[in-house]
Amino acid sequence: MIVVKEIFKTYIVRHTCSSVAALLIAGIMQHFFSYSNAHWMVFSAFMMCQVSRGAPIRQALIMIAIMLLALIMANILMSQDHFFVHYIILSLIYFMTGMVVLVNRPLIYRYFVAIILFMIVFTSVVLQQGMPNNILPNQLIDLILGSFIGIACGVMVLPIRVIDDFYDGLLQVLKLLRIYMQQLSDCYKEGRSLNKEQSLQMMHKMMLAKSNAYPEWVYDVGFNRLLRSGFRYYLIVIDRIIEILNSIELLSYECKEYELVTDYGLLLAEVMDQNQYLVAVVSEFIELKKVSDLSQDFVSDINSLELTLQSLIPAGLDLIELTPQFIKTTALVRDMRDLRDLLLKLVVALPIEHHKKV
Amino acid sequence: MDLYTALSMTASFVYLAISLSLAAITSLFYPHYFSSWVFLIVILFALTPYLPGVQSGLKMKSMAVLMAICALILSSLMSLHPALYIVYLAILAGLTVLVREYEPLYAWPVFVSSLLVIVLNDLTYVADVLLAAGITLLVQLIIAIIENRRERQQYFHNYISELKQLTYDVFDCFLDPDYSHNIYIFEQRLHRQKMKCLKLASDLQVMMPSMRNHDQRTHEQAYLIFIETLYQHIQNVSILRWRVTDYTAFSLCVQELKGIVGELGLCLDHVWSRIKGNRNTFETTALTYWIGRLDDNYHNVLQVAAREPLVFALFVDGLFSLRDALNHFYGRETKA
Numbered sequence: 001m002i003v004v005k006e007i008f009k010t011y012i013v014r015h016t017c018s019s020v021a022a023l024l025i026a027g028i029m030q031h032f033f034s035y036s037n038a039h040w041m042v043f044s045a046f047m048m049c050q051v052s053r054g055a056p057i058r059q060a061l062i063m064i065a066i067m068l069l070a071l072i073m074a075n076i077l078m079s080q081d082h083f084f085v086h087y088i089i090l091s092l093i094y095f096m097t098g099m100v101v102l103v104n105r106p107l108i109y110r111y112f113v114a115i116i117l118f119m120i121v122f123t124s125v126v127l128q129q130g131m132p133n134n135i136l137p138n139q140l141i142d143l144i145l146g147s148f149i150g151i152a153c154g155v156m157v158l159p160i161r162v163i164d165d166f167y168d169g170l171l172q173v174l175k176l177l178r179i180y181m182q183q184l185s186d187c188y189k190e191g192r193s194l195n196k197e198q199s200l201q202m203m204h205k206m207m208l209a210k211s212n213a214y215p216e217w218v219y220d221v222g223f224n225r226l227l228r229s230g231f232r233y234y235l236i237v238i239d240r241i242i243e244i245l246n247s248i249e250l251l252s253y254e255c256k257e258y259e260l261v262t263d264y265g266l267l268l269a270e271v272m273d274q275n276q277y278l279v280a281v282v283s284e285f286i287e288l289k290k291v292s293d294l295s296q297d298f299v300s301d302i303n304s305l306e307l308t309l310q311s312l313i314p315a316g317l318d319l320i321e322l323t324p325q326f327i328k329t330t331a332l333v334r335d336m337r338d339l340r341d342l343l344l345k346l347v348v349a350l351p352i353e354h355h356k357k358v
Numbered sequence: 359m360d361l362y363t364a365l366s367m368t369a370s371f372v373y374l375a376i377s378l379s380l381a382a383i384t385s386l387f388y389p390h391y392f393s394s395w396v397f398l399i400v401i402l403f404a405l406t407p408y409l410p411g412v413q414s415g416l417k418m419k420s421m422a423v424l425m426a427i428c429a430l431i432l433s434s435l436m437s438l439h440p441a442l443y444i445v446y447l448a449i450l451a452g453l454t455v456l457v458r459e460y461e462p463l464y465a466w467p468v469f470v471s472s473l474l475v476i477v478l479n480d481l482t483y484v485a486d487v488l489l490a491a492g493i494t495l496l497v498q499l500i501i502a503i504i505e506n507r508r509e510r511q512q513y514f515h516n517y518i519s520e521l522k523q524l525t526y527d528v529f530d531c532f533l534d535p536d537y538s539h540n541i542y543i544f545e546q547r548l549h550r551q552k553m554k555c556l557k558l559a560s561d562l563q564v565m566m567p568s569m570r571n572h573d574q575r576t577h578e579q580a581y582l583i584f585i586e587t588l589y590q591h592i593q594n595v596s597i598l599r600w601r602v603t604d605y606t607a608f609s610l611c612v613q614e615l616k617g618i619v620g621e622l623g624l625c626l627d628h629v630w631s632r633i634k635g636n637r638n639t640f641e642t643t644a645l646t647y648w649i650g651r652l653d654d655n656y657h658n659v660l661q662v663a664a665r666e667p668l669v670f671a672l673f674v675d676g677l678f679s680l681r682d683a684l685n686h687f688y689g690r691e692t693k694a
């Protein structure tokens with residue numbers, strides 16, 4: 001029972017169920033109450049299932065607008081009896097759609113679907129034979145009914161659990177962040193820098209390993225107004241953490257010749273381990289709604305790193321530019337400090353008080 | 359529009375023209391067997407996305423064709439009873455969502471099959487699907503001989519174009535005074551651009567092992583690592599946007615920032631020319647000049663006027679590292 005419950009918590013299963021329900025209802029409605037005796041109801045319900053999870057209703061409305069436009073334009077065209085013109089316009093639409101898709105490859109799936117939607121609806125109207133003259137109102141009614149069924153099922157039948165989905169995505173990214181930090185820490189302990197290809201692959205994994213893991217759909221225009229600022233804040237901080245890790249890795253690579261990583265590897269590793277702990281705190285809160293011990297000292301390690309490395313560099317802004325070693329070292333320490341600040345921001349932003357009250 | 363985009367557009371146009379002309383000729387000769395739907399089906403098959411060398415065009419299009427035929431045959435069987443047909447449609451819709459979420463690359467064949475079942479739903483159209491399949495696969499087979507390298511090159515071209523756009527977006531954050539008021543909009547744009555770059559890099563990485571020519575593979579792998587290094591450098595430079603708390607500091611070096619971003623765009627164009635095989639001159643003198651001017655500005659103005667002068671020093675150093683990476687690439691290429 002628990003396993004079934006867990007399965008039905010996932011977005012994919014929920015969305016699949018709502019799509020199946022939409023098509024079942026649309027199919028039955030089309031069979032008994034279709035005005036146009038064509039596929040419009042099922043077709044529009046099917047298209048409504050292709051929206052992404054960020055702003056499904058907004059995307060559905062855009063799709064409806066495209067379909068209505070195509071339907072009306074095709075009916076206007078059909079009112080003219082010049083078949084030659086029909087075929088010329090159809091060919092033009094095919095070419096234009098084809099060119100847009102081919103030149104902009106690889107396209108995001110939902111853009112792909114939106115681009116070809118006009119072409120499919122237009123062709124369906126033009127090529128459907130034996131249609132009475134005043135069919136447009138009936139087609140419009142069917143199309144709107146189908147769209148309504150699609151949207152209603154998306155909203156009512158196992159709707160998207162935005163918060164849980166966001167946390168699920170976030171957890172996967174945090175897990176990869178921890179692995180990346182662990183790799184960096186190991187490298188520092190062993191006095192070597194991370195393999196270039198290894199680090200690049202890590203970066204890819206963080207954002208792309210599972211194409212749906214990274215919850216970037218919170219950036220969708222029209223995403224829930226109440227949640228978006230909070231969610232986007234988290235995502236922006238995580239993006240910045242990834243940027244900083246990327247910079248740290250790049251600097252560690254560049255600092256190799258100055259033996260900075262070899263001489264002060266343990267200090268750097270200690271800071272990285274503390275960072276890992278902070279990521280673990282965030283992950284644990286998201287996963288178990290439990291807060292780990294936060295009474296630890298998150299300042300002294302970074303301060304001691306700063307003091308140690310500052311002793312290698314002459315004081316004064318002008319002097320740090322004397323040699324590349326000074327400026328790279330300064331940059332590395334600054335990155336470490338910024339990374340710690342960002343992680344602390346992430347921890348501070350956790351709704352711990354809210355959960356304590358509940 | 360650069361020459362490569364123009365060529366790519368021409369190639370796409372020719373590809374579509376050949377496919378549609380073949381469909382037109384065949385349906386003119388055999389009007390009793392084929393309907394006008396064949397054009398739409400040809401286009402739907404022709405647009406099937408694929409990853410050159412891995413999920414090749416031929417493989418993906420064959421899969422789309424097979425799925426569509428099976429789906430249509432099953433659909434005609436299911437239409438014997440309306441209830442069965444409705445359940446069948448619902449299952450197809452569910453399958454489309456599942457495949458889209460788990461394996462986005464295979465989403466298109468399943469989507470097209472479901473669409474054809476909904477729109478056509480008649481066994482008489484199987485002939486159209488077969489003709490469209492024949493035409494699509496024939497054209498794909500002809501272009502497969504020349505396409506692999508060109509397709510990979512298109513991915514390289516897109517990657518560099520997206521990287522260029524990312525550079526512009528990063529510098530937009532410095533140059534546009536609205537950044538501090540609309541952080542989400544700018545960050546969203548940056549995030550999307552970064553994802554595009556990473557997706558293209560990831561696709562290229564997947565394609566590499568399928569290359570048979572060892573020398574060419576080594577060569578292209580080196581290019582890929584170099585472009586990824588550039589991506590890292592650009593990310594490194596972009597950190598300045600959130601390190602600076604007083605955005606008015608950027609107004610003190612607008613000219614220099616504009617000069618740098620313009621030169622970076624040109625350098626990326628040169629990198630693309632090199633990858634294409636052009637041996638034209640590749641210089642970073644102008645870029646060095648603008649970075650030098652920013653460095654002077656830092657020493658004379660920013661160090662005194664900016665609230666956090668150190669972050670500008672690190673920014674200038676990051677730009678010099680980026681310039682060095684470009685020079686290193688140029689030096690290696692010249693030796694080769």
